[in-house]
Amino acid sequence: MCxxxxxxxxxxxxxxxxxxxxxxxxxxxxxxVEGVEVGDFVxxxxxxxxxxxxxxxxxxxxxxxREVLASGGGPA
Amino acid sequence: MTDIxxxxxxxxGKLSHQLLDELIIPTLSxxxxxxxxxxxxxxxxxxxxxxxxxxxxxxxxxxxxxxxGDLAINGTVNDLAMAGARPVAVSVGLILxxxxxxxxxxxxxxxxKQAAQSAGVAIVTGDTKVVPRGKADKIxxxxxxxxxxxxxxxxxxxxxxxxxxxxxxxxxGDHGMAILASREGLDLEADxxxxxxxxxxxxxEIIAAGGEAVHALRDPTRGGVxxxxxxxxxxxxxxxxxxxxxQPVRQEVAGxxxxxxxxxxxxxxEGKLLAVVAPEAAESVLAVMRRHPHGAEATxxxxxxxxxxxxxxxxxxxxxxxxxxxxxxxxxxxxx
Amino acid sequence: MKYSSEFRDPAVxxxxxxxxxxxxxxxxxQMTLMEVCGTHTMAIYQHGIRALLPxxxxxxxxxxxxxxxxxxxxxxxxxxxxxxxxxLITTFGDMVRVPGSSSSLQREKARGADVRIVYSPLDAVAxxxxxxxxxxxxxxxxxxxxxxxxxGAILEARRRGLSNFFALCANKTIPxxxxxxxxxxxxxxxxxxxxxxxxxxxxxxxxxxxxxQLKVPCVVTGFEPLDMLQGxxxxxRQIVAGEARVETQYSRIVKxxxxxxxxxxxxxxxxxxxxxxxxxxxIPQSGLKIRESYAAFDAERQLPVAVEEPREAKGCMCGxxxxxxxxxxxxxxxxxxxxPENPIGACMVSSEGTCAAEYKYGT
Numbered sequence: 001m002c003x004x005x006x007x008x009x010x011x012x013x014x015x016x017x018x019x020x021x022x023x024x025x026x027x028x029x030x031x032x033v034e035g036v037e038v039g040d041f042v043x044x045x046x047x048x049x050x051x052x053x054x055x056x057x058x059x060x061x062x063x064x065x066r067e068v069l070a071s072g073g074g075p076a
Numbered sequence: 077m078t079d080i081x082x083x084x085x086x087x088x089g090k091l092s093h094q095l096l097d098e099l100i101i102p103t104l105s106x107x108x109x110x111x112x113x114x115x116x117x118x119x120x121x122x123x124x125x126x127x128x129x130x131x132x133x134x135x136x137x138x139x140x141x142x143x144x145g146d147l148a149i150n151g152t153v154n155d156l157a158m159a160g161a162r163p164v165a166v167s168v169g170l171i172l173x174x175x176x177x178x179x180x181x182x183x184x185x186x187x188x189k190q191a192a193q194s195a196g197v198a199i200v201t202g203d204t205k206v207v208p209r210g211k212a213d214k215i216x217x218x219x220x221x222x223x224x225x226x227x228x229x230x231x232x233x234x235x236x237x238x239x240x241x242x243x244x245x246x247x248x249g250d251h252g253m254a255i256l257a258s259r260e261g262l263d264l265e266a267d268x269x270x271x272x273x274x275x276x277x278x279x280x281e282i283i284a285a286g287g288e289a290v291h292a293l294r295d296p297t298r299g300g301v302x303x304x305x306x307x308x309x310x311x312x313x314x315x316x317x318x319x320x321x322x323q324p325v326r327q328e329v330a331g332x333x334x335x336x337x338x339x340x341x342x343x344x345x346e347g348k349l350l351a352v353v354a355p356e357a358a359e360s361v362l363a364v365m366r367r368h369p370h371g372a373e374a375t376x377x378x379x380x381x382x383x384x385x386x387x388x389x390x391x392x393x394x395x396x397x398x399x400x401x402x403x404x405x406x407x408x409x410x411x412x
Numbered sequence: 413m414k415y416s417s418e419f420r421d422p423a424v425x426x427x428x429x430x431x432x433x434x435x436x437x438x439x440x441x442q443m444t445l446m447e448v449c450g451t452h453t454m455a456i457y458q459h460g461i462r463a464l465l466p467x468x469x470x471x472x473x474x475x476x477x478x479x480x481x482x483x484x485x486x487x488x489x490x491x492x493x494x495x496x497x498x499x500l501i502t503t504f505g506d507m508v509r510v511p512g513s514s515s516s517l518q519r520e521k522a523r524g525a526d527v528r529i530v531y532s533p534l535d536a537v538a539x540x541x542x543x544x545x546x547x548x549x550x551x552x553x554x555x556x557x558x559x560x561x562x563x564g565a566i567l568e569a570r571r572r573g574l575s576n577f578f579a580l581c582a583n584k585t586i587p588x589x590x591x592x593x594x595x596x597x598x599x600x601x602x603x604x605x606x607x608x609x610x611x612x613x614x615x616x617x618x619x620x621x622x623x624x625q626l627k628v629p630c631v632v633t634g635f636e637p638l639d640m641l642q643g644x645x646x647x648x649r650q651i652v653a654g655e656a657r658v659e660t661q662y663s664r665i666v667k668x669x670x671x672x673x674x675x676x677x678x679x680x681x682x683x684x685x686x687x688x689x690x691x692x693x694x695i696p697q698s699g700l701k702i703r704e705s706y707a708a709f710d711a712e713r714q715l716p717v718a719v720e721e722p723r724e725a726k727g728c729m730c731g732x733x734x735x736x737x738x739x740x741x742x743x744x745x746x747x748x749x750x751x752p753e754n755p756i757g758a759c760m761v762s763s764e765g766t767c768a769a770e771y772k773y774g775t
Contacts, residue, residue: 002451002557002609003337004635004665006415018265021414022331024257025265029534031564032674041415043612043665044335046504046561047532050674051612051665058415058664065424065638068431080522084753091753262531321422334416336531337505394425394637396460398773404752405518408505408529 004045006053009038019044082405086133088298088344089403112311113232114294115159115223126161126223128152133216137180139258141269144217145184147346149191150274152221154295157276158349160231160283161223163195168202169218174209184215195274197221223276227283235291236312240380241358243351245278245371246271247324248301249343252407253332264335266328273347278368282351285364289357295349299403300342301377302388304350306402310386312352317389318378318400341390342403352380415664419636428641429464435648436468443651444470444600445644446593446736448586449555449607450477450764451635457773459637469648472736473769475589476607478554479506479762480734481689485722486553486582487512492717493549493580494525499715500543501527502536503551506762511755513723533565533579540569540577549711552581557609559583559700560674563681566702566709578711581702583682586610587618588698589689594626599736603629603647605640608662613678615670616660627656634662681706690758691731730757733766740770747771 007019012030019028019042029048030036042049084091096112115128132148149166156163168188172181192199250271257264275295283290292312296304301323309316325333325340333340347370353361358376365371381389388400436443447453453473456462462471475481491512494501501517508517508527521527526546530536533550540548552562562579569577586607594601606619611632619630629650633643643661650657660666678700687699702710728750729743740746745756752768755761760768 002449002555002607004557004609004612005334007335008414021334021416022327023266024268024328024331024335026263026335029564029568031567032560032671032677034673043609045557045609047534048561048564050557050560050609051667051671053415054664061642061661061664062418065421065642068427069421069424071427078519078754080519082518082522084518089753090751094753261528261535263535390460392458392460392637393420394422394459394461394464394641395429396462396464398457398460401752401772404768404772405509408508 002045004043004050006041007044009036009040009042011038012036017042017049019049084405087403087406089303089405091405093402113159114155115161117159124225126156126159126225128155129218129220130155131216131218133213134255135213136258137184137214139270140254142272143184143187144215145188146191147272148217148219149188149195149197150272150346151297152219153195153197153274153276156221156223157279158231158293158295159223160227160229160279160293161225162280163197163221163223163276165198165200166192166219166221168199170202170204171212171216172204172206173212173214174206176214181215191274195276226280229283229288229290231283231290231293233292233294233308234311236308236314236352236380237291237354238314238380238383239355240291240352241355241376242305242316242318242378243353243358243362243365243374244301244324244377245349245365246373247326247329248345248348249325249329249333249340251346252300252343253329256336257332262336264332266332268326268328268332271345271347273370275347275349275370278365278370279349281364281368282361286353286357286361289354290351290361291354292352293349296345298344300344301350302341302400303402305388306386306400308350308352309388313383313386314380315382315384315387315389316378317381317391319391320393322375322377324373324375338407341400342407416636419634419638421638424638425641428638428645432469432641432645432648433466435645435652436466439468439652442468442470443602443648444472445603445605445647446472446474446601447605448474448476448590449610450762452476452605452607452633452640453766453769454764455635455637455640457769461637461640465644469644473766474593474736475689475692475734476586477759477762477764477766478558478584479510480730480758480765481584481691482553482582482758483688483690483722484512484724485719487516488722489717489719490517490551490580491515491520492719493711493715494520494527496715496717498546500539500546500548501525501551502530502539502548503527504553505529507551507553509755509761510758511725511761513720533561534568537565537569537572537574537577540574541572544576547576547578547715549715550577550579552579552583555584555586555610556613559682560613560678563677566681566706567677569709575708578709578714579702580711581700583700584687584689585698585700587622588695589692590622591626592692592695593735594622594628596735601628602651603631605643605647606630606632608632608634608665611662611666611670613671613674615668616658616666617668618670619658623656623658629656630658632660632662632666634665691734725756728757730759733759740767743767
């Protein structure tokens with residue numbers, strides 16, 4: 001029961017953010033996260049942002065994948 | 077089977093099939109599962125006629141890109157078209173709930189007229205009933221239709237053969253997500269419109285181009301592409317394998333599905349058809365489809381990979397394999 | 413799609429699978445990796461991951477589907493509330509089909525009960541405000557990911573001064589059963605694929621006792637295909653090296669200490685309690701109940717109803733399946749008497765249940 005979707009914050013008013021994924025928008029409560037600003041990515045679960053996505057960290061993981069891809073390690 | 081009707085019995089998925097196969101068809105007629113198609117084909121005085129009926133109970137009755145009225149015309153036109161017939165005439169039965177604004181009815185009738193005109197079918201007979209408030213939900217529409225055949229080919233769900241390609245005329249899941257997104261309570265804001273369209277002209281061109289190489293045609297309405305392909309696989313006793321990477325899904329539909337935890341493959345379409353075509357004719361049929369306004373984004377999504385008792389698989393984008401079953405119960409938004 | 417599709421690249425997946433193969437190449441025997449999150453169960457089937465891994469890696473599913481581990485008596489309680497005059501039940505989609513002893517919410521709905529599916533507990537609060545003449549009960553089922561949202565809804569109901577919003581709670585915490593199963597010699601869990609979004613709340617540090625005391629390697633893993641393959645790779649490397657550490661593959665979301673604000677909200681409203689897990693039994697302090705100070709929002713305290721004596725379905729192996737001891741196909745009811753449209757056990761009814769996933773996606 002832990003479906004969570006990364007969505008981008010488009011606007012914030014009274015602790016409620018309008019978040020977007022692929023052109024689809026929905027409101028979510030920011031009650032559980034600190035310091036979220038417009039433009040940030042948050043993880044949405046059951047109408048709440050439950051965590052802020054660390055974009056630098058995501059980039060590191062993706063960089064690691066790019067290195068995995070560039071490395072030899074078996075037939076291409 | 078349960079002792080009472082559940083909402084899932086109307087989902088178009090497995091429960092609907094059970095209700096049909098175990099109660100309705102055995103009681104009313106004797107058609108075997110293999111012979112169930114979108115329309116009946118009757119032989120009348122040496123001439124073949126297609127005959128079908130369908131009821132529309134959609135909520136909300138107005139949604140982005142259409143309403144219950146044009147849906148009711150296009151749906152019945154498509155059921156005739158999937159049998160390979162040219163739609164000629166339809167009937168309209170209206171069940172109206174006390175209190176329905178006349179303006180709503182006017183809008184719905186106007187779009188029915190327009191849909192019938194553009195599909196080239198005549199609305200030739202009808203019926204109107206009014207029920208007390210609360211005994212129906214605003215408006216229910218039943219349409220029946222008759223079609224004729226301009227060719228001698230037989231198009232049905234049981235014709236798929238090993239090696240055939242599976243073609244679809246465009247993106248998956250638009251109608252179901254347009255309805256869900258506009259339904260009260262989920263509060264999704266998205267530019268998703270129904271794909272509701274009359275497909276008989278496209279079908280005529282597919283048959284003209286493919287002839288007897290067109291082995292099966294069906295519109296993936298309730299239950300979605302997954303359920304419809306499973307029906308074809310079962311009726312034809314073949315395995316079908318889909319390529320995940322080849323499934324055409326609009327970005328907004330994918331996003332809404334991600335939020336609600338739904339799989340577009342099980343979401344309803346109202347302007348899509350699946351064509352099962354012999355491999356040597358697949359490219360030419362695809363080219364014809366792409367030239368038609370309702371098939372500009374046509375693509376091949378899979379193929380018939382073996383003879384069996386009717387399995388459907390998906391080759392996943394990362395190279396795995398998973399089985400595809402019919403929709404079970406209702407398609408419910410989930411957070412799990 | 414941002415931060416989703418990038419984690420599905422087939423070319424990277426292929427390389428990761430190769431690296432997993434290399435990592436276990438010299439490994440003698442079989443390693444058993446358990447996931448304890450229904451969303452992982454679903455994702456493994458959905459992407460067809462099992463068949464892509466070397467034979468020496470066995471993936472099993474633990475008690476990670478909250479609907480599946482909820483005892484039948486809870487469903488009976490919800491059914492009794494649905495029959496209560498003036499009561500409107502709100503729930504996440506999956507609960508409506510779960511069979512109780514003699515009925516389900518879907519059946520009660522067909523018989524006239526007001527049962528509505530909501531996307532968020534906050535939608536249930538909004539419904540309570542709009543429908544003051546009815547008692548609105550939200551079915552609080554779920555792990556640490558979901559429980560804060562139930563707590564948040566209760567706080568919101570209090571802020572709005574609502575006296576007709578209630579939660580019927582069977583919320584649970586996951587580290588307890590993970591420890592119980594790690595110590596089960598019959599099971600022999602070699603590594604835990606730790607849940608993604610539960611960990612966003614409780615933090616990766618929560619698994620330290622499992623790694624340090626019970627010597628089970630733990631990797632907090634995301635739900636996208638590349639996340640899961642990388643998580644398996646990290647676990648395989650630890651197991652081959654004979655190590656047992658907590659690592660976080662899903663670090664873009666999960667911090668070592670989790671989300672303190674969400675936990676504070678949870679702890680404001682809920683307190684730990686002993687609770688029964690279907691198939692496992694009572695695990696001390698692994699449940700969450702509404703604190704006395706929020707008793708006004710507790711359906712159990714405020715809306716007393718007679719609940720029938722619970723009856724478990726005969727022959728159902730959900731309990732063993734939830735522990736990972738038996739696979740769905742070994743259950744005599746699977747695909748025969750028990751199907752998604754006529755589920756006998758909870759593992760079949762929830763779309764993230766092990767049996768439903770096997771039925772739907774298994775090859």
